[in-house]
Amino acid sequence: MIVLITGSNGLLGQKIVRQLLNSKVPFIASSQGENRNPDCPEEVYRKMDITSNVEISTVFQEIKPTHVIHTAALTNVDYCELNPELCYALNVEATSILINKAIEINAHFQLLSSDFIFDGENGPYAETDAPNPLSHYAKSKWQAEQLLHLGSYKNWSIVRTIIVYGQGYQLSRSNLILWAKESLLAQQEISVIDDQFRAPTWADDLAWACIKICQEGKLGVYNACGPETLSIYEIVLRIATFYNCDKNLIKKINSKYLNQAAIRPPKTGLVLTKSVNEFGYSPKLLEETLALLD
Ligand SMILES: NC(=O)c1ccc[n+]([C@@H]2O[C@H](COP(=O)([O-])OP(=O)(O)OC[C@H]3O[C@@H](n4cnc5c(N)ncnc54)[C@H](OP(=O)(O)O)[C@@H]3O)[C@@H](O)[C@H]2O)c1
Structure with a gap:
């Protein structure tokens, strides 16, 4: 087994590197x-x-990976909405090139996908539920998935996840949990939405699932998110409680006041039964992971 990771400077990529080492x-x-x-x-x-x-051809010729874990993507949802051509070039066209390279050497291809492929009207979602993506980012992720769903090549897996969090080195962007923790500890007032529901995912749990799926030769779609679906407001309240911060700093708002470029699904969450039963996925509770942050 030799794994090729794309996006190793990203949060998930860094965790996969650490676990493989x-x-x-x-x-x-x-x-x-x-x-x-x-x-x-x-x-x-x-x-x-x-x-x-x-560059892809050079690396594939040298490495001849047995497994490709494709984490690289344009992940900023609002930036994708404002730059749709770049979004599709990175999230769909580049994925297509990588899939074709994997097919040439019969490597397992693993694609990271998102809860945002769903419209959020009926969460939590099982692997078999019908997608209805709302934004350019979401559509690009679903189109990338379809390169695998609709092709004749079968040696692939798709790992769907939600708000990935944890600490990393020189990340290009922060994540909800770090932002809330740092703001509250600095006693800054923060506005937090209470009309969107997500299952935040500890990046190390997700990395473990990605690797396990490869090692066990699993094929098809697997959900891998955190164990609880909560409103963003509830998530931030739990962070405040854990760090003993003043909850009055948290101002509850409706998402329409954020004026975000991309539409978000109101309530996602992913059903974890298949991943629990098939490869023993056992994600940590929010508080267990907060105890692990510096
Ligand atoms: N983060 C979430 O909340 C979330 C939720 C659902 C699904 N996902 C999916 O999970 C995967 C991993 O997410 P993440 O949080 O680890 O993302 P991330 O921290 O944004 O990392 C993505 C990585 O892709 C790299 N990248 C961007 N353009 C590239 C290019 N042209 N060539 C090579 N690499 C390029 C970035 O490099 P630079 O750092 O140099 O820009 C970055 O290191 C993504 O596929 C994402 O769509 C994430």
């Missing part, structure tokens, strides 16, 4: 630009822009 599974990590993950030894890092056919 710890379990001594051979891998090559790749991302655009330089290696920003001090955990990742330079000798296993390759610069690979997923929009560059040439």
